[in-house]
Amino acid sequence: MDIHRTFGEVVFWEAGRLRHAGRIDMTRTALEGFGKGLRQTDEVVIEATGNCMAVSRVLSPFVERVVIANPLQVKAIAHAHVKTDKVDAGTLASLYAAGYLPEIWTPDADTERMRRLVARRYQVVRHRTRLKNEMHAILHAHLIPRCPHADLFNRRGRVWLMRQPLPTDEVAAIERHLRELDRLGEDLELLDREIAQGALDDPAIKRLLTITGVNLTVATGLMAAIGDIGRFDSPQKLVSYVGLNPRVRQSGLGAAHHGRISKVGRSHARAMLVEAAWAAAKAPGPLHAFFVRIRAKRGHQVAAVALARKLTVLCWHLLTKQEDYLWARPALVASKLRSMELQAGRPQQKGNRRGPAYAYNVKALRDQERLVAEQAEKSYERFVAHWRTRPPKDQVRGRLKPAETE
Incomplete structure (x- = not known):
């Protein structure tokens, strides 16, 4: 299956031949209806996309196995001049039948949940960093010296920040950024609590x-x-x-x-x-x-x-x-x-x-x-006091005695 956001292209590989089966909608109802028409011995191959894990969870009860392929390695192995959804689905089926399909590991439910929490925390931290950089850039653009306090965004730092001579629009932007920073801080605290609760028994x-x-x-x-x-x-x-x-990088007899x-x-x-x-x-x-x-x-x-x-x-x-x-x-x-x-x-x-x-x-x-x-x-x-870096082999050969080279 070559899956997209709204539909998926289906191709069957049977006895060495490919058979096009049309498109199905990327909805839970359509996928369940498609899965009921499959056999328990069938195997489904899809590429890693944003919705691949959801597709895998829906189809897994109806088939023997759902395989998720690495799209970068698939592209490196099978690069086609003619690229359509039907060709891509046929490529996945042929590579898997030949044993050349590069698969990715499918995490369990707990690991997948932890991955989502860690990714969301990373995005919140990046957003907070961007807001802080924007406020530092405003101060730099108006020749405001560095904050004398350890942290510009704690209580004392904010009091110092609001006393600086800035235009009214810049003051409004800083106040807006500070409110957003406080809201992100609350989100970060909730995410940290969820992550810690999941790690207590690990x-x-x-x-x-x-x-x-x-x-x-x-x-x-x-x-x-x-x-x-x-x-x-x-x-x-x-x-x-x-x-x-x-x-x-190595080729031939070169180093x-x-x-x-x-x-x-x-x-x-x-x-x-x-x-x-x-x-x-x-x-x-x-x-x-x-x-x-x-x-x-x-x-x-x-x-x-x-x-x-x-x-x-x-x-x-x-x-x-x-x-x-x-x-x-x-x-x-x-x-x-x-x-x-x-x-x-x-x-x-x-x-x-x-x-x-x-x-x-x-x-x-x-x-x-x-x-x-x-x-x-x-x-x-x-x-490690007496460790020495091992020289390249060509330098070792060059230092051999004349009797050893004959």
Whole structure:
């Protein structure tokens, strides 16, 4: 089926031949009527579009399987000069019958819901950032100096903002942006509560929170993108899935040239991993030592991306082996978990009842955990102190002795 917003083109593949079956409307009633005419042994192939998951849910009870194809890879495999809906549907059927159809993984209902929540939160944050940038641009356009307070949009910053000499239309625009910013803040709080409630009973998210630099937003975003870790046979597969693998160009007997990261995959998960890498680079531990080592050779931007890739590999090992991070800081992890509970709407603990998260408020315990992390960082530095970069093979051949080359 080549599906669109309002209709879908249907082609049957039977005994090596294609048979055109016309169009059906993209409504639940029409799809259910179409599904009742199919056999339980039939298989339906569609491309990944905005409504493909809804089509899959409606047709799944009537057939053996609903396959969702990757449109980018389908286009790369079968590029036709004549492109119609009928040709596209026939291409999907032929590729699947030949075993060449590139499929995508279909998430379960809980993972799909988490993906929607994470995507909506991302859009709200982007909208808030755009509004803040517009207000900064208004101040810059009228030569207003920087705000002396830490945050322009807190109570003190807003009082300072409304005292600035601006034209009346600019003042009205700032007031309108501030009202929109407050409304988006309320939406963001509701989304954070829904995300936290869905993460309370998820052991995988709690396991990712043991990693330095990973907070609830990053952990839920990664698990929403990953879904079932069992579908990745190796950490390199997960690295490629989020687009942190380098591009490679090689032909014939020439040397392979490695370029920038591919950025092919889930861009939101990749952005959160880079954000977590910047946070992990500021905290003591082996991850900080790794960042410093790469930064000395390639600069801080490359080091941040390299650390994001290492975090991806680390997440794969933790989720696959079902183990917590070895150098986790217990008080910090307990504080993260307690913050997640409060964000989900759990009641606060009053009186003399003190949970494990209270240890993070004791400076002596925080310093002790920080000391252990610093010792782990020094151990990593001693471990890699004698590492040397492996030279290319052609340089190795050029340094061979004359007797070895004869």
